[in-house]
Amino acid sequence: MRSRLRLGGMTILGIGLWAILQPDTTQAYPRYRDGCHTCHGRFSDGTSPKGTVFPGDDKHRMHRSATYMNSDCDLCHTSTDDRNPWTGSSDGTANNVGYGCTGCHGRDYGGNTGVSGVGLRAHHTVNGVPDCAMCHIDDPLPLPENVAPPYYGTVDTNANDPCNLAPEFWENWSIGDTIGLDNDGDDLYDEADPDCAPVAGDANGDGVVDLDDYPVFADCMGGPSQSPIPTPPLTTQECLDILDFDGDLDVDEGDYGEFLTAFSGYLP
Ligand code: HEC
Numbered sequence: 001m002r003s004r005l006r007l008g009g010m011t012i013l014g015i016g017l018w019a020i021l022q023p024d025t026t027q028a029y030p031r032y033r034d035g036c037h038t039c040h041g042r043f044s045d046g047t048s049p050k051g052t053v054f055p056g057d058d059k060h061r062m063h064r065s066a067t068y069m070n071s072d073c074d075l076c077h078t079s080t081d082d083r084n085p086w087t088g089s090s091d092g093t094a095n096n097v098g099y100g101c102t103g104c105h106g107r108d109y110g111g112n113t114g115v116s117g118v119g120l121r122a123h124h125t126v127n128g129v130p131d132c133a134m135c136h137i138d139d140p141l142p143l144p145e146n147v148a149p150p151y152y153g154t155v156d157t158n159a160n161d162p163c164n165l166a167p168e169f170w171e172n173w174s175i176g177d178t179i180g181l182d183n184d185g186d187d188l189y190d191e192a193d194p195d196c197a198p199v200a201g202d203a204n205g206d207g208v209v210d211l212d213d214y215p216v217f218a219d220c221m222g223g224p225s226q227s228p229i230p231t232p233p234l235t236t237q238e239c240l241d242i243l244d245f246d247g248d249l250d251v252d253e254g255d256y257g258e259f260l261t262a263f264s265g266y267l268p
């Protein structure tokens with residue numbers, strides 16, 4: 001009798017532990033107004049747990065207005081969403097599959113995970129919001145900061161560069177700072193994250209050195225012993241950091257040969 005009772009106790013304890021260790025399959029925030037708004041306020045207001053100041057005190061405007069991020073409505077919205085978008089899906093456009101918020105607040109992990117807000121959740125965890133990690137226990141390690149989210153650099157939005165080097169604004173449209181997002185959740189933003197260290201020759205910051213970098217290289221060239229010419233997306237200093245291969249403090253023909261050697265893409 002005693003041992004059967006003990007066994008019963010163990011079994012109940014076992015079931016309890018099993019239940020705790022199971023991933024929760026209830027989605028806490030399928031849509032923005034299912035609870036993101038309890039901390040972040042309505043999308044059309046200026047509430048921010050991060051202390052961000054938004055243009056017009058309005059997150060919706062920052063994301064969609066042509067003056068700022070200029071994002072297509074269907075990157076976030078679904079025609080049947082009743083104006084309360086899903087966090088992980090949307091109608092999408094001719095150029096973008098509809099990944100909802102994760103199209104910019106997530107990255108493509110491939111395999112079973114696919115496009116997912118892994119880094120966004122890591123950023124919450126590191127900032128004292130524990131519940132994302134409690135359910136999303138299968139999240140892989142976040143991809144590094146310099147990997148662009150799927151919507152970035154497409155015609156449907158101005159959001160472009162996860163490394164957002166000041167004074168550029170390709171990931172930043174808030175007021176009073178030059179930071180965009182902490183895409184990998186290590187609490188280091190953009191160029192302050194070592195993942196964003198410049199790659200020699202990668203003038204357009206897309207992670208590869210190829211023909212697409214050549215126009216920037218050509219425009220940066222100030223000639224021997226001359227200051228480089230700042231060329232979007234590079235400042236004078238960045239022209240030097242990324243394109244002055246021989247370290248003689250100019251960008252000139254002496255650097256061109258090494259620029260070609262760095263090519264990982266095709267050659268003309
Ligand atoms: C319990 C409160 C809470 C909830 C719920 C919550 N957040 Fe947050 N969120 C925070 C805090 C705290 C931060 C970090 C503030 C900081 O960076 O100092 C944050 C940061 C963010 C950021 C900025 C990330 C960055 O890289 O700087 C975004 C975007 C965001 N949350 C979106 C969401 C979305 C979408 C949801 C719903 C799926 C959500 N949040 C739910 C509290 C919350």
Ligand code: HEC
Pocket residue numbers: 032033037041042043044060063064071072073074075076077083084085
């Ligand atoms: C970055 C994502 C995003 C984009 C892009 C976006 N919306 Fe929204 N929209 C939202 C969210 C989130 C809400 C829910 C706001 C809330 O309930 O707090 C919303 C709400 C709305 C509402 C309800 C009223 C309101 O302001 O809350 C309308 C209308 C709307 N959106 C229209 C549009 C149109 C039109 C576009 C394109 C010009 C657009 N949205 C682009 C995310 C977006």
Ligand code: HEC
Pocket residue numbers: 024025026027028029087088101102106115116117118120121124129131132133134135136
């Ligand atoms: C009660 C459990 C639970 C909690 C808490 C929870 N989630 Fe989720 N979430 C889910 C489930 C289940 C799904 C859908 C399946 C999936 O994609 O893993 C999901 C999907 C998502 C998606 C869309 C798909 C994807 O992979 O990114 C986002 C974005 C998201 N969650 C963000 C968050 C954030 C941010 C927090 C913390 C503020 C959070 N979740 C907290 C259970 C939860």
Ligand code: HEC
Pocket residue numbers: 032036040047048049050051052059063069071075076085086087100101102103104105151157159171172173174179180181
């Ligand atoms: C086209 C890219 C894009 C899409 C799509 C997008 N976001 Fe953002 N979002 C950003 C960027 C970039 C920032 C940071 C801007 C800054 O701080 O200058 C941001 C900032 C935010 C913030 C402000 C965090 C803070 O307090 O500073 C919230 C909240 C947020 N997004 C929620 C959402 C939600 C919810 C959706 C989906 C309905 C969404 N976003 C879709 C790019 C996007």
